[in-house]
Amino acid sequence: MGRAPSSVRSRRPSSSTRRCARSCFSSSNCASLRPFIPRIVSRIMRMLILVLLASGILAAQKQYKRVHQYALRRIINGNAKRVEKDLRAHAAEHPADPETWFMLACAASAAGRKAEGTAYLERAHDLGLPAGRFLAGPRKLLALYDDTTLIRRLHTEFRHRPVHGPLVGAVSIADARIWLRTSGERNVAAVCTTAASATPITAKGRTSARDDFTSVLHLRGLRPSTTYSGRLVIDGQTVSGDEGAFRFTTPPPRGPHDPVRLGFGGGAGYVPQHERMWSTIQGGRFDLLLLLGDNIYIDHPKRPIVQRYTYHRRQSRPEWRALTRAIPTFTIWDDHDFGTNDCWVGPDLDQPAWKVPVFNVFRQNWANPGYGDVPPRPGLPFALTLPTKTRPGCWYTFAWGAIDFFMLDGRMYREKPNEESTTSMLGPRQKAWLFNALAASTATFKVICSPVPFEYRTKGNSKDTWNGFRAERTEVFDFLTKRKIEGVVLLSADRHRSDAWVIARPGDYALHEFNSSRLTNQHVHQTKKDAIFSYNAKQSFGSVTLDPRPGNPTVVYDVIDIDGVRQHRLVLPGSKLKR
Incomplete structure (x- = not known):
């Protein structure tokens, strides 16, 4: 092998260099450096933080739903000037994105730069950001602009209009x-x-x-x-x-009435070019809509200002408003609405401290028929200190003709997932409610809705699904067998695709699970070969038709993409949902 070039060749240090090194690291010189060590460490840590922030910005830019959330978090953490600089660079690449100009106004407000912030707000308005956004908040950050011409005019216009x-x-x-x-x-x-x-x-x-x-x-x-x-x-x-x-239509009373059609899904991070999904769903003319978690993607359980901002983005979209004023909407949450990715926080109501406040924000933004042990609004105030025996959450049941729905909360009381028999996703209060409600149901179809899949194979070896709570899943399924409960259909979300699965149960009928959770998300999960079918090419949702009429009750599951095209269909005769 030839010798390396002299510029990179290893050389033995000269005697003078060795003497200098010994001098620098002598005990006396080390002692003289000690006062400067905290400053040196501080600078190193600062550089590491900047590197992490830069990597976070790059990661956020790949997921539109995160870009402005991340910026808002940094603003309230005291980094408004840096955020403004970063967002200006982002705006240079995406000059027609009104959300960036809106967040620039928030950054300018935090930095006390009213003139620049006013120009940013006007730019966002001119680019078509819905007017209600400027009034909804973040109110503390936008208060600086209350006396500007734009905000005064909007307050006047919305005096008798909903935001x-x-x-x-x-x-x-x-x-x-x-x-x-x-x-x-x-x-x-x-x-x-x-x-x-x-x-x-x-x-x-x-x-x-x-x-x-x-x-x-x-x-x-x-x-x-x-x-x-x-x-x-x-x-x-x-x-x-x-x-x-x-506008809405009330369901029929219990009995063998006409088929019920519902849309369902999850995985709905805010992506402007995908918000047309709500128009696609509205075009399906469903009787009701079920949102089964990761409905808006927050991931900031300690920051109510970020939580509310994330709700405001979705609630301002005209496609969303047109859909939800015409189709009854029922919701539960999952990890990204409740806490952080794959989170579990334990069975205590007051631990962590953000648990009840996050629940209150959730309840402020939906109109569900129940919230665990807490009555739906109007009811207890949101500033409440809940009684120790109260167990709030997003679990509840409701009926639609001959169909009963059981909406599960898989996060509020979730313990650390493992395969031990004592581990619970639901908690004792919710599980008792579920068993009592299932035993009392006389519905032709019982639809159990979970934020995460029941089928173990949906997420590999991850313990975030019911795979981490196998004993409790077995307990639920054994209860169905023991009580001879028929007509059960499973719906779930979490995976960024749309699947159909069959779960064999020795000695009883197989359970079919319909899983869909890529309503608007950019991110996608790989399809699964073990599923009956698995689709991830485009954003999609599940369409389920439940026909309870005697003689030939059926369940039909369709996967519909964002363009309204049916990609898959599964037809289940009622005979397959019986013992």
């Missing part, structure tokens, strides 16, 4: 709930009628700062199988146009 909503939720044969947000504290009402009767049904309430200016209006005295059209009223004025209108 977000209306969203229809918790529809039953006798009642429904309507959610909305206003620009300030307002007296609000929902008024609805039917085509057959002009006699109005009215629900009243008030939005408050404590609840992030939201309210849920409870319409009572409804009739089954009836279509209601309604409008919002804000401080005595009826809201005109689409933004004040809502």
Whole structure:
């Protein structure tokens, strides 16, 4: 082998160099350096943090849903000037992205740069950022601009208009709930009628700062199988146009009625070019929509300002507002809405300290029929200190004709996953509720909705699914067998694709699981060969038709992509859901 070039050849240090090194590291010189060691370590740590921040920026840029969340977190951590510089660079590459200019205004506000921030806000508005965004918040950061021409004008325009909503939720044969947000504290009402009767049904309430200016209006005295059209009223004025209108049809009473059609999914991080998914779902004209977790992607359980900002982005989209004012929406959460990726936080209500506050923010932004042991709004205030025996969460049940739905909370009381018999995902209170509700159900179909898959093979060796709670899953399945409960269908989310699975049960009928969780996400998970089918080419959702009519009850599961094209279909005759 030839010799290396002299410029890189290893050389023995000269005698003078060796003497210098011995002198530098002598005990006396080390002692003289000690006062400077903390400063040296501090600089090294600062450089490491900058490297990590830079890598975080690069990672965030690959996932649009993270870019501005990450920027907001850094702003409230005191890095507004650096964020403004980084976002200016991002805006140079994406000049037509209004969200970047909006976040630049937040950074400028934190840095006390009102003139620049006002220009950023106006730029975001000119690029089409929905007007309600400027009023929803982050309110503390945007307060600097309250006396600007743009914000004063928007406050005037939205004095009697909703900032977000209306969203229809918790529809039953006798009642429904309507959610909305206003620009300030307002007296609000929902008024609805039917085509057959002009006699109005009215629900009243008030939005408050404590609840992030939201309210849920409870319409009572409804009739089954009836279509209601309604409008919002804000401080005595009826809201005109689409933004004040809502519409829903109540389910039929228990019995063998017409098929029920539902859309379901999860994995809905905010990606502007994929928000058209909500229009695709609306075009399906479903009876109801089930969102089974990772509905908005927060991942900041200690930062309510980031949580609310993430909700505001989705709630401002016109596609979302058009969908949810026309189709009843029922939700549960998963790790990215509740805590962080694959999180478990244990069975205690007060540990970690952010658990109840995160629950309160969740409850402020939906209109579900129940929240574990806590009644739906209106009810206990959000600033509450919950009684020690109370177990809040996002689990509940509801009926739609001959179908019962059992919505599970897989995060609030989840213990550390393993294969030991004592490990629980649900917690004792929720599990007792589930068993009692299943035993009492007389529905033709019982749909159990989980934020994570029941099938072990969906996520390899990960313990984040029911794979980490095998004994408890066995307990649930054994309960179905012991009580001879038939007609069970499993729905789940979490995996960024759409699958169909069959779970064999010796001595009983196999359970079929429909899994879908890539509504709007950019990120995708690989398909699984062991599934009946597995799809990930585009964003997609699950469409399920449950036909309970006697003689030939059936379940049909379709995978529909973001363009409205059916990619897969599975037809299950009712005979396959019996012992």
